[in-house]
């Protein structure tokens with residue numbers, strides 16, 4: 246950062262960083278600058294504007310400069326501040342977990358919808374990562390019990406700390422394991438929900454650099470056709486659902502038909518209309534286990 250005689254006020258820092266990050270290719274340079282500076286100053290983002298003429302001291306400037314350097318190299322803001330909001334819940338995130346996406350909130354909405362009228366529902370979140378889906382459902386439905394599974398011990402540590410932070414540990418159980426293996430002799434369940442890895446291996450190199458280089462490929466890579474995990478998950482889920490229970494899956498925007506075809510091999514599962522995300526793309530597929 247160029248050092249001139251004028252003081253480095255909040256406003257001047259934000260303006261400088263905005264153009265710097267824009268040149269470095271950020272699509273949201275102002276927001277990035279605001280989030281990172283409010284993190285360093287331990288204040289709310291909107292409060293920056295009531296203090297914009299205030300000078301930022303050299304220690305804070307050094308911390309901020311370090312964050313801006315990492316952001317300019319492509320590191321996602323959520324990892325830099327260790328935090329991301331999902332379904333109005335602030336969650337801790339680290340590079341061991343996928344950053345929760347707004348798209349995934351559509352899966353939570355679908356889950357809350359099908360849980361209406363069911364008392365003390367039992368729900369499984371497969372590949373919980375930061376715990377986003379499980380914790381959002383537990384937070385919204387105080388009578389629900391959840392099992393949240395992940396293959397990654399690092400992810401489970403993050404998810405458990407998020408549960409503690411939101412006082413949901415007594416209703417959300419975290420289990421390490423592969424897909425539904427840890428609950429194979431439990432259930433049946435009202436809902437099995439998942440945002441599984443669904444990106445075809447060959448597509449990973451084309452993802453945004455921030456995703457490709459910083460987020461865990463374990464949470465993204467769905468094998469050669471992108472459906473390797475999804476197909477195993479459907480097969481394991483079908484017998485574990487209560488009659489009238491639901492399987493809810495986040496999918497890639499071009500996977501609606503292939504996933505419907507996979508569901509077609511399970512006559513006991515009845516697919517529901519696909520849910521579209523905020524951009525209008527197919528994003529969440531649900532199937533109901535037929536009664537009897």
Ligand code: GLN
Pocket residue numbers: 346348440441442443444456464465466495
């Ligand atoms: N939607 C995520 C992305 O585009 C992928 C999530 C996933 O594979 N489950 O980065």
